[in-house]
Amino acid sequence: xxxxxxxxxxxxxxxxxxxxxxxxxxxxxxxxxxxxxxxxxxxxxxxxxxxxxxxxxxxxxxxxxxxxxxxxxxxxxxxxxxxxxxxxxxxxxxxxxxxxxxxxxxxxxxxxxxxxxxxxxxxxxxxxxxxxxxxxxxxxxxxxxxxxxxxxxxxxxxxx
Ligand code: PCA
Numbered sequence: 052x053x054x055x056x057x058x059x060x061x062x063x064x065x066x067x068x069x070x071x072x073x074x075x076x077x078x079x080x081x082x083x084x085x086x087x088x089x090x091x092x093x094x095x096x097x098x099x100x101x102x103x104x105x106x107x108x109x110x111x112x113x114x115x116x117x118x119x120x121x122x123x124x125x126x127x128x129x130x131x132x133x134x135x136x137x138x139x140x141x142x143x144x145x146x147x148x149x150x151x152x153x154x155x156x157x158x159x160x161x162x163x164x165x166x167x168x169x170x171x172x173x174x175x176x177x178x179x180x181x182x183x184x185x186x187x188x189x190x191x192x193x194x195x196x197x198x199x200x201x202x203x204x205x206x207x208x209x210x211x
Contacts, residue, residue: 056127057083059123059175060123060126060134060174061121061149061174061175061176062121062124063098063109063120063195064106064107064121064177064195065106065107065197075134075137076124076126076134081129082127082128082129082132082133083126083129083130084125084130085125086122086124087156087157087161088122088153088155088156088157089123089155090120090121090153091118091119091120091121091152091154093150093151093152094114094118094149095114095116095117096109096117096178097110097186097191098110098116098117098192098193098195099186099192100189100192101182101183101186101189104206105204106205107192107195107197108144108179108182108186109178109179110178110179110180110182110186110187111147111179111180115191116191116193121194121195123153123174134177142181143179143181144177144178144179145180146176146177147178149173150171150173151172151173152169152170153170
């Protein structure tokens with residue numbers, strides 16, 4: 052059979068399980084998604100909640116902020132393209148490759164060939180370089196939750 056090419060993607064924001072845009076990942080109309088495990092960025096980044104709609108942004112400023120926790124998925128070309136459009140990539144976010152430390156992996160039989168001895172894997176991540184400089188002064192999170200004690204619940208596209 053012709054195996055479809057799959058891509059690893061690390062999500063840290065509204066696309067995670069239990070977050071407002073998770074349904075995008077699981078809607079088969081958008082393409083194929085397989086949950087692989089959990090991880091954390093090797094580098095530190097500032098993760099902030101910004102704009103009127105309380106949008107999480109991982110600012111592409113390595114070395115500042117925290118190691119960011121998130122989930123690793125494997126997605127097909129169709130889902131990747133759908134997510135690019137959904138995340139307004141490349142205008143709002145840019146999709147780049149970042150190295151992720153694997154914390155938990157779905158099945159032991161299924162460990163990825165791409166994994167290194169140090170238990171890291173390269174994944175696509177939506178981060179941004181087109182941020183406002185004052186965002187750097189916002190609180191830096193390490194694990195995003197739209198429903199967290201910060202009270203800055205994400206405003207979905209429909210409600211903007
Ligand atoms: N969606 C993407 C980037 C930020 C967001 O809300 C994600 O969850 O990784």
